[in-house]
Amino acid sequence: MEAVAGLLVMLLAVSHGVETKCDFRKKNGAQCYGALGGTVDLQLMDRAPERLTIYKNTTTILVWTKNTISKYNIKADKYSFTPSDGMLRISNLNRSDTDEYRLQIRNSDGALLDNWTLRLSIQAPVSSVRLVTECMSQGEMRVSCSVEGGDSPQYSWTLDGHTLTEDKLLSGNHETDSITLRQNVEGVLVCSVKNHVSHFNVRISTCGFIFINCTVSKIRITGWVFAATNTLCVEPTTTPTTTDTTVDPSLICGLQTAVAALLFIGIAAYFAWRKNKSQRAEGSAVPQEREDPETSV
Known part of the structure; x- marks a missing residue:
């Protein structure tokens, strides 16, 4: 791998x-x-x-x-x-x-x-602690913790302050000097080395891999990728420009009043026009007197 x-x-x-x-x-x-x-x-x-x-x-x-x-x-x-x-x-x-x-x-x-x-x-107390890590291509993390000097060193591992459990490990256990973490394990990993006269901790962050499962441009993409540099599931899009406009509430109230006034004037004008039209229609319906040609000058 x-x-x-x-x-x-x-x-x-x-x-x-x-x-x-x-x-x-x-x-x-x-x-x-x-x-x-x-x-x-x-x-x-x-x-x-x-x-x-x-x-x-x-x-x-x-x-x-x-x-x-x-x-x-x-x-x-x-x-x-x-x-x-x-x-x-x-x-x-x-x-x-x-x-x-x-x-x-x-x-x-x-x-x-x-x-x-x-x-x-x-x-002899522990004089130095050496921590070597490898982030594998599928998201696993291989870590080895070793010491220089020190009689009868004892090892222990924690993740985010808690004892490292078997469900987070592919190999090793929390009391061995080398372990391999599973893909989905994230957090701060600490190797503790001690004997009866010395005690030291070395900490490091996990690899930071995530599992992606998405479709981009009709292409299915799945697998473990490094989260910090992942761009595989990002669909190219154009973000519309938006303008944040704040309207004064008093202006809105004035506009509402003006619209109501215009509407009232329009209705009044309409009824006046109807009334005028009706009166003209009634006047045209009355028969007018016609002069006798014989009496006319």
């Missing part, structure tokens, strides 16, 4: 400096994600207790005792702890930071009060 139009859209995303946050307090064994090259904040507790120990697997990260950090086994520029809000920050995340982290809280006598664990996984 021949493609009549194509479009490439690319969204670039900056992945450096992404910050995420995880909470030890939610539940034991919780899953947490950090962005490669970014920073993650681990909420340990509301405030630091008398004695606190944080482990990365079996390695001790720090020990907090009597308001003092008493032990650091890893570089200080990698970890920072804020006792006032119980927050542990891990910076410059790399793949080796993926591990199980454990928090132990003890009282002043050394008795264990809490022992919580959290699993931290480091993912």
Whole structure:
């Protein structure tokens, strides 16, 4: 099938400096994600207790005792702890930071009060999204959405803000990276790509094809055409020139009065003429006296 139009859209995303946050307090064994090259904040507790120990697997990260950090086994520029809000920050995340982290809280006598664990996984965020579309000759639209960088990307499609349903698709589904839309689908199409540390949307309008079915100059025309340039069903016509004239209502009233007056005068003249004619006819009907020739001078 021949493609009549194509479009490439690319969204670039900056992945450096992404910050995420995880909470030890939610539940034991919780899953947490950090962005490669970014920073993650681990909420340990509301405030630091008398004695606190944080482990990365079996390695001790720090020990907090009597308001003092008493032990650091890893570089200080990698970890920072804020006792006032119980927050542990891990910076410059790399793949080796993926591990199980454990928090132990003890009282002043050394008795264990809490022992919580959290699993931290480091993912590369999506760095760019590439959207390629093809408008086919019969009105279908083929679209592919791909990413550069990013671990375990997940795809989803919407049309005018609603999840793309199967009745609008010839192939694919709303969770695949490539789809083909049916001919009669119109609207704003959005490809969403995300993982646990990034989320991006790319949008584009559909091809804009319409199905025509008309007769022009006794020729039947049917098929899918590009709506923006379609002239196949336009019948050549000559548009008559029209003049918009506004008439004053008082003028109309005056004309009506004049017509009524003329009509009244015409009727009066007609009856006067009839009367005059009738009188002349009566005068001609009376016999006139004739003079005797013998008496005439």
